[in-house]
Amino acid sequence: MNTNNIPPKAPLTVVKVGGAVVEDDAQLSQLLRDFSAIEGRKVLVHGGGRRATQTAARLGIESKMIDGRRITDRDMLEVVTMVYGGLVNKNIVARLQASGINAIGLTGADMNIIRSRKRPLKDGIDFGFVGDVEKADGKALMRLIETDVTPVVAPLTHDGQGCILNTNADTMASETAKALAAFYDVTLIYSFEKPGVMADPDDNDSLIPVITRESFAKLKADGTVSGGMLPKIENALAAVEAGVSRVIITKATAIDGRHGTLIV
């Protein structure tokens, strides 16, 4: 019931696509076609993936990983700024333009849309130039979007003191979605290699269609969901609790909002 006569919010879709899709030309073409076909307001958040590691290797820079997370020293920061903010982002923008989407490429530094703080030492590990998001500016994004522009967001933020910081793309997507939830009815779509959250990782027909805070507790308790899926779902539930209308975890080839696991 809308007692204040506030008009219903317009729908907006935030799609997060990972590095594996971005660096495969055929998969990226398909993804961009599907993204272009999504009606209404939308935002694309992309990862970077192994392309940065490859470019670093060619430049003679060693990639240091701890627990699957990249250690971003000064040399690696230059590489991810080049690869994510330049090569990957601008090629996606040019290709969306070619399909009639008025895209604009952004990092968190552009229009100060996502500010972060350099991650402090964790368990004695220095992650280097990695940013933990502090604040996303939904209003600045909304203003752009209302001029029929489609933001394409690279996984880079800034600290407000002149330094770019490497930032997790999943977090960029959820922070962007949460910040836009003040203005829109937001659907956040996480695309990855599986059809969604699976009850049995080895059975592609075991998709769990809906997860709520209550059902998640059970799935976690009985061990149906475990490992890397846990923080993904936790993150999705947190986004819903922060105002995002729904989160969908789905295959990169099925981002139309009618496939995958719905998290509400």
Added chain:
Amino acid sequence: MNTNNIPPKAPLTVVKVGGAVVEDDAQLSQLLRDFSAIEGRKVLVHGGGRRATQTAARLGIESKMIDGRRITDRDMLEVVTMVYGGLVNKNIVARLQASGINAIGLTGADMNIIRSRKRPLKDGIDFGFVGDVEKADGKALMRLIETDVTPVVAPLTHDGQGCILNTNADTMASETAKALAAFYDVTLIYSFEKPGVMADPDDNDSLIPVITRESFAKLKADGTVSGGMLPKIENALAAVEAGVSRVIITKATAIDGRHGTLIV
């Protein structure tokens, strides 16, 4: 005399800074301080310079130049997209944000602001993925600028068919200035290593304070101005004839609009 009662246009400054300044940290810091101090609406257009050549060399890609112009093959296009659109552009944006300027980094592909055409063969030379500007969208830039945003433009455009194209930064600056002249009283400042156009290249006190179409003809005829300065001044005069209020050619450390050679 303004017979139609159209209000006077607001002033706007477009500053072009070359690659040599951009790749020297101390010079870039000074330039960004001076740019931040310019009052009112403004746009920064930057070159890329030798940084792309260095990065290409480290990646094992040979830089091919003909008559001082880069031949942009597919590998080199990736490098300039990374270096100009990512590394250089995003670092400038982050540093301007740190000094309170709400900067946004753009290539011509972003919001389709500058569309170009892949250069056809010239005298049998294939320049590769180089763009000749076809159309700059002053209105899209104006809309951004009117939300207190300062565009930072990298020397890259797109062909509207999904391809990024390497583009001359001087041309990007003049096309941007011309497109914005429909909405603003535009001053275009070309910064470089000399105090301005010099009557005697070996005498730093020989600055020519003002050049017009008429005086340029004389300076050219008597040989006072020659070589690489000729196309620079020709380009500046063309910008003025296309609606830019004034062009200033000046040292990178003197971009306050009160130094250098004024072209009107």
